[in-house]
Amino acid sequence: MEALVRIEQALDMAVSHAEAAGAPPQLAEAIRYSVFPGGARIRPRLCLAVASACGDDEPDLSSAAAASLELIHCASLVHDDLPCFDDAETRRGRPSVHRAFGEPLAVLAGDGLIVLAFETLARAGACAPSRLASLVLTLGRAVGMPAGIVAGQGWESEPRVSVSDYHRAKTGALFTAATVSGAVAAGADPGPWRALGERLGEAYQVADDLRDAVAAEEELGKPVGCDARLGRPSTVRELGVHGTVERLSGLVAGAVAAVPDCQGSDQLKALVMSEAKRLVPKKLADRAAA
């Protein structure tokens, strides 16, 4: 089955559990709204690509791992958009969750999605119990303290933070979890897969800073210029636009080089390259092509 179809099905199945009989209707609706329609689903695609490269002998488990990463990503977007953080009015081209459903349901949708991610792992993990602890710990490390998404967001309340520490926690951790989980779900040693996730995560965050600085709002579907407005650590503030583009190229090359030798390595390298193209803002691509 094509990866994106597997991901959407696994997400739909997870969200359906949250909508089961007895659920408060508006919160159930807010949770579905937070997950569908999605963005590029890049983290779960990366997870499944690594699982495939490792043999993917438990496809229900790798699908669940992929879905759990995306559920966490969606939770982080919902909470990041809250008035006390970015106060974003839009996300993916339509009202953010707190604008559409109110702040209480946005807080709860984020909480519910975090819980759902762990439940999704446990539901699939019952058939491969020896892999479950590692998957839960991998996800927990990527989301929580001391160095996951929540920690990354926490650094925004500190007077001083290095850009790379901030990015590693806020974005890199979930990319690293994507490659590591893909390997673990397929019963492989995750060690050789960590560097790929780390480099892709860094590339993705650098590209995000670049988009925030130079892309048009309609292209992104969310407000731009947030980093500067909020005084947030940003590679563009540190290196300038030109320096940031150079840094991005270096990181993508590093990611390609980090793909371990395996049966599916050529496919994975091609995926990394095609993703990298998507990361560059149209404005910059046009400028480079001119």
Next chain:
Amino acid sequence: MEALVRIEQALDMAVSHAEAAGAPPQLAEAIRYSVFPGGARIRPRLCLAVASACGDDEPDLSSAAAASLELIHCASLVHDDLPCFDDAETRRGRPSVHRAFGEPLAVLAGDGLIVLAFETLARAGACAPSRLASLVLTLGRAVGMPAGIVAGQGWESEPRVSVSDYHRAKTGALFTAATVSGAVAAGADPGPWRALGERLGEAYQVADDLRDAVAAEEELGKPVGCDARLGRPSTVRELGVHGTVERLSGLVAGAVAAVPDCQGSDQLKALVMSEAKRLVPKKLADRAAA
């Protein structure tokens, strides 16, 4: 080892993981502030009491299960106190987390505690993998959608809800998880333990409504009269004070009757009775004694 000592140690170990090198300092502090000093630790004590009654053959696992329940309980207090819900200024006799650390860190502390609860299970569960999936699912059910704490809080955004559905999700679910997890962590069949948790949870919520309606603020360490002010479902609003006291007695008797026959059943029954005494507000106890 005495149960309360085990619980505090397991909580301290869990929170220490969140404070490891690289953690953002203020968020780490907010997380510790959310957990220590604690309240009555009634959910983890219930969990350990059931585990003991079932033989407690993996004490590290039952301690972790107990700690995970309390971490979730603390997370729910932090988020419930937020300005968009109860807007509580105080909790356990001192400033609520968002008053002490600001709203962003309160949202993140709650998120971090939810994640930490699942990580705590997984860290201990690696040594008993066959019990881990069940523990994660039990905790997930108690916290998330469609019928856990998050769902219970979600019902506050709905125009209509039955008091008992609301209470079952908002409070009962975590009590049920306490007895079920205690049994699962000890390798026992959790089925016979469910009713005890359900009845205690209901008793606890009814007692909470009663305290909110009649106790003095200094006795509770948090604002009183919230339910009426927020138009929240409450047994006192439904049955009046006298009817609520009668209901509470019936529920406690039902809980005692629900303790399954086992080696530790007498101890458990005694625990239930002594807890029940704590639940009744001093004002009402004095009135009854007069």
